[in-house]
Amino acid sequence: MAALFYVEDTISWRLFFLCVYITELTHGQVRYSIPEEMATGSVVGNIAQDLGLDVKRLKSGRSRIFTEDGSEYIGLNEDKGTLVVNQRIDREELCGQVSPCSLHFQIILENPMELHRIDVEILDINDNAPVFSRKEINFEISESATPGARFSLDSAEDKDVGLNTLQTYKLNPTDYFKLNTLSRPDGSKYVEMVLQTPLDREEGEEHKLMLTAYDSGSPQKSGTVKITVLVLDANDNSPIFSQSVYTATINENASKGTTVLSVSATDKDDGTNGIVTYSFSQSTGSASDLFKIDAFSGAITVDGMLDFEKWKQYELNVEAKDKGGLSDTCKVLIDMTDVNDNAPFISIISFSNPIPEDSAPDTVIAMVNIKDLDSGKNGQVKCFITPDLPFKIKPSSINFYNLVSTEVLDRETISEYNITIIAVDEGSPPFSANKTITLKISDINDNAPLFPQQSFTAFITENNSPGMTVLSVKASDLDSGNNARISYFLEDSQVNGISASGYFSVNAESGEIVAVRSLDYEQIREFQIYVRAQDGGSPPLSSNVSVKILIQDQNDNAPQVLYPVQTGGSLVAEMVPRSAEVGYLVTKVVAVDVDSGQNAWLSYKLQKATDRALFEVGLQNGEIRTIRQVTDKDAVKQRLTVVVEDNGQPSRSAAVNVNVAVADSFPEVLSEFTDFTQDKEYNDNLTFYLVLALAVVSFLFITCLVVIISVKIYRWRREHLFYTSSGNLPVIPYYPPLYPDIGGTGTLKHTVNYEVCGTTNSRKSDIKYTRPFSQSTLSIDHSGTRTKPRQNAVSEDLITEVRSAPLHWHFS
16 A cells, blocks of 8 residues: 655755555554655654554544654644654654664554554655865875875765765866775775876965765755865875775774774885874774774774774775875775674585686586575675686575686686685674685697797707707697697608608607718708697697708818829929029919818928928918029939828828929930839930930820820819719819919919919819910920920810910820
8 A cells, every 4th residue: 555745845845755655464564654854744644544443443542652762753643543743854863874764663552452563764855965074175295296196085974875875076176186986895985086297396385176075866965175285395205005995894892902904004215204104184084083093003993982883884094104294095994793693604515626728608617505594684695706706606596506607718827716705694794704615727728839939050060970969949838738748740851852851850759859860061061850849639739840950061071182183104293494493383282172161271281302402382372382592413303292281170181292303404304204213224325215215205295195185074074073963072173273483484384374262162162274375385396306386286175275284294
């Protein structure tokens, strides 16, 4: 049953909406709802009609109202059977912040005796504006305060409840400060003033601001407070609280002196500027009467009688200030709890642990049973979990809850969660319990192995022993277990037409790359191989890395002498006239080394000589020169042994024999070297000697032609093989060089030149021969008595070949 009333109040309001609802219970219990501030005499409801009584029964039964506290807010009109307002009802005075606010009384009848319970709920109207406890708030702020510094402001109080209470704040102006509106756990709001632009005392020592608080009533009401900011010159660092908001819970029956919590602020300054003292700021209000704070330790203790029914939470604004005047503020929220018989009890009846990381959202992780042995509101429990976790708890039935995931999990990011389930009963004050479960996330193969770099470079010396380790590559996998067990494989690739596995292998477990055969720098100088790292997941994931292996040269090749050519059947001799001066160029030893770098740097030394005082060898160029004037006493036959050494460690060498004839004429050379080769003297008959010499010279001339043609063909074939094999030199071709005679007095023409092009890569070295424009060569006259210039006896190529070689004689 419901009734609607409109009442006119000439002082504070004219029209209001009154909703009265009645619920009939055993013994005639009736409930009404009326707004506060109704005029005296206003009708609350027709009690006779609502209780089904006759008005006469009210009179005959001597009806009267009984209240436990003796209040007389509501009266009974027996003549009309109505309840009326006896005196002004102020909901804020009657109930404060408690909602709902109700008047409870009984109507008693006699003859026969009856008892009827009546509840009248007093509804709030917007009859109170937000009010600040102070008219003006003063701040002293250092000009060195950094943007982001926070300053607690007074919270306005509005005695109304619901939408009629305080809702919003506004700060004006906002040139230097902005307003930060925060909410308490109970939904009420408080504000902080945040510095957003640095202050400058020289520009302005004082700033005036206005803070306005608005409610949401109709009509809307507001309250204001003035804020004065005085800018100070202060030290460099201000105290900083370890937390901006401290929270604590304490029983309402806590005795005086009970420690609630301790706040802590640090100041980086030294001396007196670093000494911090604590105090309640002026904006704390009346709550500072119930608590006190130690100025040096920051310990907050109880200093008054706490009452949960009046205040469920106390808000303290604590200020930390150093000797230089710098300060910081923090907020302390103290929740009150009442004594309760039993706390909720949490039982885990099912728990899936671990769960795979690819579990879909809303996967049920655990089933929870929560019960409280208390009854009524003290036994009604609310359940939740710690915030900022990818889980939530959902009720499934009475006292049963499901813990479910809210998003896809990633084991590599977080492999384990500590989930705290919190249960709070609805007693007054509430009791709570919590239970922490540890949930492990099992791995799936969602990460491929990764190498620390995209490519590797390794070095190995040639002629290595098979099985030698080149380097080890290591990959990492963020997964775990078999999903992170990595195996290594050598990708199939071709090196000079041969599979890379023919040269290298990789250890599947360790990633160690091993050379399976001995390597030769002169054949292959570098390898590019690819190693694949594959995990043990299903399906497996893999990644590749490039490995560049550079072969380092070793001194495994001895120098090879290109000139003079050592023949088995004939004797080569260089002729030096007896008129040769000091420094006369006799010949030049030319050698190459197929190694590279310093292993191919060659040096020449004279090991043995018939007369060591007559010749010397250039250490770097191999040139054989005279070191003194040739005399008639010097033997015609001179035999030199030259050793060519490379610069390797250990060094390798080659030796070459050089025969030198010291003579001014060919017959003298022929006589001596014929005697040398045949070890027999032919001085018995001069005629016989001349005939034999002529025959020998003729034979040698023909032999020279044949040898020159053979060498030409042989040289052409070896050059062809050299270039078609990309510089690989299994056998060094013969390159007869050209040697200039610096003095111009020897057997070689000054116009004969040669160029040597050398690199660190011996196989790429080359010798370039420059043909002279004109040159005379010595040939043996068929009469055997003199030498003469040779004119067009052979082809131009053959003449060039002869001109390119130093003058020498062959004797068989």
